[in-house]
Amino acid sequence: MIYAEPRFKPGGDRFLEIEFGDELNLELNFRAQGLGQAITREQVKGVGEIAPFFSSALVHYDPDVIGYGDLCRELKRLIESVASSSDVELDSRLIYMPAMYLDPWSVEAIDQYIEKINPAKERDPDFVARINGLEDAAQLVRVHSGTEYWVAALGFWPGTPFMMPLDPRCRLFAPKYNPPRTYTKTGTIGMGGGATAIYPVDGPGGYQIFARTPVPIWDMQQKLDAFKEAPYLLRPTDRVRFVQVSREEFDAIERQCAEGTYRLNIVGYQKISLKRYRAWVSTLDQNARF
């Protein structure tokens, strides 16, 4: 649902959460991103930072400069000015990420979970395929890799992307692990709720996993060209396209990344228009799959 009026909720004495709706929908993320840009542009007094998420935004403010009530009024005004424009366009790079689907490392992590934590756990690719009405894991791979992903936010860990499929025919849902997995390998790609993410480092995790990229998304050594400006690869409003690779290609790219010679395919000049996106979506049979 898209709320008729954005909802404001306090998060302690110096944070505020704005909810624009309660679903994954590009329009909601555009509102959050648009508000972030407007705050930066107008340099709203007392606002420290804003972190847009899928359908909400977290705002940090200085209560010694602006009170909660005044801040809500000011943000409401900005939200209305953003919403009243007939279109919002956002800069968006397109990044091609090599990915090996149904990879051995995910299988290993799932095996470990089944053996040590939950013997009844259905294997992630089969499970996600089944609950989404797909034929099998092979179709899951086709559907999951058949769309561009919108980087709606970075969070949880520095540089970790929260992504949503732009093509509604590739929408998938999956519950998170309960209890969570204790181990996931760096670069593992998975999904939870309706979101897709890439694990930036080895660690625990709750997403259903079924692919892995050899390209780092977080590198404090900033070895690759794409990390020149920051230790993270992706930025909010980027798009990611997963390109299927074989084990041999995976290993070769991994080597090149370690040497610092791998060149990512990044298309840098594009803009995404909400109006044109809506027009395109309206032409689609949303129940179709690939």
Add this chain to the structure above:
Amino acid sequence: MLEVIKPGLETSIQDWPGRQGYLKCGFPWSGPMDHWSFRLANVLVGNAPGAAGLECQFIGPTLRFQRDGVFALTGADMQAKLDGVPVPAWESIAAKAGQTLEMTFAKVGARAYLAIAGGFDNEVFFGSRATFHKGGLGGMQGHAIKAGQVLPVAAGQGVAGRRVKPSARPVFVTDKRWQVEVCAGPNDDWIDEAGQQRFLSTAWKLSSKSDRGGFRLEGPEWTFTERAYNKPPEHGSDPANIVDHGYPLGAINLAGQTPIILVNDWPDGGGFINPYTVPTCAFWKLGQSKPGETYQFVQVSVEDAQAEARRITALCAESSIE
């Protein structure tokens, strides 16, 4: 310059308010947990209240002064000795080149702070010197201090013998039971009335599975409103799941049935609800409590929490020195 003889337990360089401004890239602020004690240590040695100092957790470090300097210790009592002679906390002290400051376990409180005149002069990363140990960034090569390292200190003029007035210091509980302020929201409407009452009437136990990213709490089960059950599938299947959203610092993040207070090195977004948030003014209590101790949460308004934070900041100033 301070040479690290023994590092203590994950002792790290922090500054205040830390690495702000990069939440949208997923960076936590880090910084000292007990910012009240931390700022007073800096004021004692003549630094700006937020200058980089050391946070010592549970077991303090042993450090050797490579040149003369004025330092101050605040927060937990780690029974510090300078060349074997006990030194008081909440007071600025002159050390000579070659002297060794030895700290041991925290007798009262959990975190001690060491400020040194001039402040630590480690590299600034994304606007701050604070350490995000788990993330491998800031501080000394991204991590807590290690034996053999030399911690760089900027030039500074400190005066020994300055004390913090007792009335300006935080008072740590001695019966292991803390009363911690909490504000309702952002997701309090996901918890039913019985659940809200249960939250506020329980003495929640701080789990040993806690670190500078999150404080896990042990206590009763949570119960939910209709909103937690009737929701679109992208929220996830657990009642505590919500479409991934940003987490405020201090959020009481409900991971299934386990509440986790998100503290300084927190993951700043994810798919669980945050029914309550611990405000700035209560963070010193979190910083000074040990696993096994309990929190009784006291609900306050946003405005009252802001006023209390203002009162503490006013105390972290020259007027508190005698």
